[in-house]
Structure formats: structure tokens, C-alpha cells
Amino acid sequence: MSLLSIDRDLTRDSYYVATAPRLEAYAPLQEHLSADVAIVGAGLAGLSAAIELAQTGRKVVVLEAGLVGGGASGRNGGQAIHGLACDQSEIESQLGLADAKRVWAMSLEALDILQQRCAEHSIDADWQPGFLSLATNEKKAAELRQWQQRMAEVYDYPLQWISPQDIGAWIASPRFTAGVHDPRSGHLHPLKYCLGLAAAAQKLGVRLCEQSAVTRIDEGEGQVLTLHTASGQLRAQQVLLAGNVYLPEVAPQLAPQLGARIMPVGTYIVCSEAMDAARCQALIPSRSAVCDTNFILDYFRPTADHRLLYGGRVSYSTMSPRSVKDSMHRNLLRSFPQLSDLGMQFAWGGFVDITMNRAPDFGRLGRARNIYYLQGFSGHGLALTGLAGRVAAEAMQGDSERFDVFAKLRHQPFPGGKLFRMPALVLGMLYYRLKDML
Numbered sequence: 374m375s376l377l378s379i380d381r382d383l384t385r386d387s388y389y390v391a392t393a394p395r396l397e398a399y400a401p402l403q404e405h406l407s408a409d410v411a412i413v414g415a416g417l418a419g420l421s422a423a424i425e426l427a428q429t430g431r432k433v434v435v436l437e438a439g440l441v442g443g444g445a446s447g448r449n450g451g452q453a454i455h456g457l458a459c460d461q462s463e464i465e466s467q468l469g470l471a472d473a474k475r476v477w478a479m480s481l482e483a484l485d486i487l488q489q490r491c492a493e494h495s496i497d498a499d500w501q502p503g504f505l506s507l508a509t510n511e512k513k514a515a516e517l518r519q520w521q522q523r524m525a526e527v528y529d530y531p532l533q534w535i536s537p538q539d540i541g542a543w544i545a546s547p548r549f550t551a552g553v554h555d556p557r558s559g560h561l562h563p564l565k566y567c568l569g570l571a572a573a574a575q576k577l578g579v580r581l582c583e584q585s586a587v588t589r590i591d592e593g594e595g596q597v598l599t600l601h602t603a604s605g606q607l608r609a610q611q612v613l614l615a616g617n618v619y620l621p622e623v624a625p626q627l628a629p630q631l632g633a634r635i636m637p638v639g640t641y642i643v644c645s646e647a648m649d650a651a652r653c654q655a656l657i658p659s660r661s662a663v664c665d666t667n668f669i670l671d672y673f674r675p676t677a678d679h680r681l682l683y684g685g686r687v688s689y690s691t692m693s694p695r696s697v698k699d700s701m702h703r704n705l706l707r708s709f710p711q712l713s714d715l716g717m718q719f720a721w722g723g724f725v726d727i728t729m730n731r732a733p734d735f736g737r738l739g740r741a742r743n744i745y746y747l748q749g750f751s752g753h754g755l756a757l758t759g760l761a762g763r764v765a766a767e768a769m770q771g772d773s774e775r776f777d778v779f780a781k782l783r784h785q786p787f788p789g790g791k792l793f794r795m796p797a798l799v800l801g802m803l804y805y806r807l808k809d810m811l
């Protein structure tokens with residue numbers, strides 16, 4: 374089975390689709406058009422760049438292979454968290470402390486962008502502040518404490534320490550030993566947010582085309598690029614590729630070198646029936662989003678309508694597990710055994726675009742270096758895509774200083790080529806799964 378057909382199966386039973394009506398349909402591209410900028414992919418990265426560019430008067434067209442928010446952006450865990458998927462130490466070792474601090478500050482700007490856009494464009498996406506990072510044993514608690522102290526000292530980012538004595542007041546679970554709380558991070562309904570951004574982009578004059586997969590880009594005379602879909606053509610001076618793991622699948626010839634730098638990794642979510650509001654509140658009294666600190670992590674949060682949305686489990690084989698619902702339900706009960714009477718109403722999943730070092734991968738391609746790309750959010754892109762779109766838009770308008778901080782990050786292709794990289798990674802993951810248990 375191809376990644377795209379597994380992916381289609383994985384979206385069928387999504388809480389988000391059931392609770393965010395699609396009020397707009399965007400007609401496919403069926404003519405020959407010209408624009409200043411063509412954006413491939415109407416996820417959060419593409420839409421963020423579209424909004425930024427349209428606000429400065431650029432003519433922007435977004436081409437989307439499926440539906441707006443139909444990729445990772447409309448089905449993720451909804452957790453908008455500080456930082457990147459990799460630890461700051463990876464950024465420090467590659468760029469030095471000064472640039473690592475800039476990257477950290479930009480990750481906080483990403484959180485602000487999210488809230489500013491909700492306010493500016495009247496998007497009600499159920500924003501709830503608060504994020505808990507929790508350790509599942511004493512060793513991990515000590516590591517988390519060390520990290521929390523360093524973040525305060527070096528990055529001037531104080532997080533509240535939750536000691537083993539206090540943990541019971543923060544979460545009604547026997548699984549967690551200690552943790553940290555961040556009031557600035559939080560969670561929301563990602564599909565409501567994504568659809569709201571698309572509507573805002575359209576109001577700003579952006580032309581959005583769904584069911585318009587870009588299959589080829591021709592580099593013509595001068596700087597002009599021509600994008601081809603099944604029923605239309607778009608000529609543009611600049612292109613932004615924001616296609617996530619789908620890009621190499623939909624159009625392998627677009628950027629063959631990009632596909633090797635990311636690996637599609639499946640991750641799965643269940644969402645419970647609605648609970649009595651007080652019962653839901655008692656699970657996580659602060660209503661924060663929660664992640665454990667394991668390498669293969671569980672992430673969960675209460676929804677605005679008092680359900681528990683619980684994600685985790687990864688699959689490196691791009692094979693959908695036979696019963697996502699049952700296995701994720703078991704994970705949920707490990708954290709909250711008291712919920713054994715609660716039914717699971719929804720189960721879905723998707724693929725994250727991990728890089729070897731889990732740092733994001735931004736850059737430029739093409740003869741005239743006018744094809745920009747954003748990928749490699751490694752499961753940590755809900756907020757960061759907003760910043761990524763902003764810095765890509767800045768670069769497209771001649772100020773590439775902030776984009777280049779990210780573009781300087783070095784990335785290795787996954788070893789083993791398309792055929793053997795999966796087995797190699799599965800072995801690697803087994804090692805980390807064992808480490809998580811220690």
C-alpha cells in the first residue's frame with residue numbers, strides 16, 4: 374500500500390473533521406494563471422506564508438492536492454509548544470549559542486503568531502493556554518530538572534518545576550513522577566485554526582485551489598517558473614514548496630533531494646466520548662496539554678467539549694496498525710486507569726516529516742534559487758509552521774536574515790535509500806523504545 378492510500382484511510386474517523394464544518398470549498402485550478410508567488414500545499418506552513426505575502430500586496434496562489442488542512446495541519450495533537458522537535462543542544466552544536474538563542478526566541482514568536490492570527494482574523498479555535506512536560510521515572514525527572522534549570526539560566530525562560538510531592542495536584546495519573554509547566558504554550562483545535570487561516574488568506578486576496586496537485590515545475594527563461602496541475606498552469610516568479618511528506622509522493626520529480634532528508638513516520642490519536650465536565654477537569658486541573666519526555670512519547674489534552682484526546686505510538690513502516698483504536702486506548706489506560714468505562718469515539722492518524730536530527734529543514738532550490746521549501750518539522754510544527762511561513766515570506770521579499778539562520782542547519786539524508794532506510798530506522802527505534810523503559 375502506498376503512503377497516500379494509508380493516509381486516506383487514517384483520516385476517516387477524525388474528531389476534528391466531525392467538529393469543524395468546512396464552510397468553504399476552493400475551486401480547482403482550471404485555467405492558465407500568473408502570480409507573484411505560487412505556494413504548493415495548503416497546510417499551516419503554506420497558509421502562513423500566503424497570509425504574510427498577501428499582507429504586503431503580493432499576488433499569491435496556493436495550490437493544494439487535496440483539501441485545505443487535509444494533511445498533518447488539520448489532524449494533529451493540537452499542542453502548540455515552545456522550541457523545536459530537537460533539543461536546543463543540537464542547534465547550539467551546529468550554529469553556536471547566539472544563533473541558538475535566536476532560534477529559541479523565534480519559536481516563542483511562533484506561539485505569539487498563533488494567538489495574534491486568531492485575534493486578528495476572528496478565528497475561534499478553542500485556544501487553551503498551558504503545557505505540562507512530564508517525566509515517567511526518577512531518572513527522567515532528574516534530566517527534566519536539569520533541562521528546566523538550564524533553560525532558565527541560559528535562555529532566560531523560566532518554567533515552573535513540579536516536584537514529586539506536587540505532581541498529584543497537576544495530573545490524576547499514577548504514571549508521572551515530576552514535571553514542568555509552561556503557561557505560554559497551549560493547545561487548540563488545529564482544523565478550526567487551519568480553515569480559519571484559509572478564509573483569512575482568501576479575504577486578503579489569496580487565490581486558493583483545492584484538488585490541484587502540482588505534478589511538475591518548469592524553470593523557464595529568466596526567473597519564471599511554471600507549475601503544472603492536471604487541468605491548469607500557474608506562472609510565478611517565486612515558488613514555496615510546503616508539501617510535507619506528501620510532496621515526494623505526489624510529485625517525486627519536483628525535488629528528489631528533499632524526499633531523502635525526511636522520513637514519513639506514522640503517529641496515531643484516539644478521542645474519547647464526552648465526559649461530565651467535572652470528571653474531565655479532575656484529570657488535568659489546569660486543562661494543559663501534556664507530553665511525556667520519552668523519545669517515543671505519549672501526548673494528550675482535554676478538548677473544549679470535555680473529551681480526552683490521546684496520541685502516541687509511532688510506526689516507521691508506513692503500515693497502518695490493524696487496530697489503532699485498541700492500541701491507543703491501551704496507552705490511554707496506562708496513564709488514566711480510572712477511565713476504563715469510557716468509550717473511544719474517534720481514532721485517526723497521520724504522518725510526521727522527521728529529519729535525521731529532528732531539526733527543521735528550510736532552504737532554496739532551482740537555477741535562480743527562487744524555489745523555497747519548508748519541511749522537517751518532525752512532529753513539532755503546529756506553532757512553528759506559522760513562524761516558518763513568516764520567515765519564508767521575509768526571504769522572498771529580500772530579507773533572508775532569519776530564514777538563513779534555519780537554512781544554515783545541516784541535514785543528512787536517511788541512510789539506505791528508499792528501500793532500506795525503514796528497516797534501519799525501525800532498529801534504531803527499538804533501541805530508543807528500550808531506553809524509554811529505563
Ligand SMILES: Cc1cc2nc3c(=O)[nH]c(=O)nc-3n(C[C@H](O)[C@H](O)[C@H](O)COP(=O)(O)OP(=O)(O)OC[C@H]3O[C@@H](n4cnc5c(N)ncnc54)[C@H](O)[C@@H]3O)c2cc1C
Pocket residue numbers: 413414415416417418419436437438439440441442443444445446447448449450451452453454585586587588615616617618619620621623624640641642672684722723724725747748750751752753754755756757758
Ligand atoms: C497525528 C499527528 C499529530 C501531530 N501532533 C502535533 C502536535 O501536537 N504539535 C505539533 O506541534 N505538531 C504536531 N504534529 C505535526 C504538525 O501537524 C505538522 O508539523 C504541521 O502541520 C506541518 O504543516 P505543513 O503545512 O508543513 O504540512 P501539511 O499540513 O501536511 O500540509 C501539506 C499540504 O501539501 C499538500 N501537497 C503536497 N504535495 C503537493 C503537491 N504536489 N501539490 C499540491 N499540494 C501538495 C498536501 O496535500 C497537504 O495538504 C502532528 C502531526 C500528526 C500527523
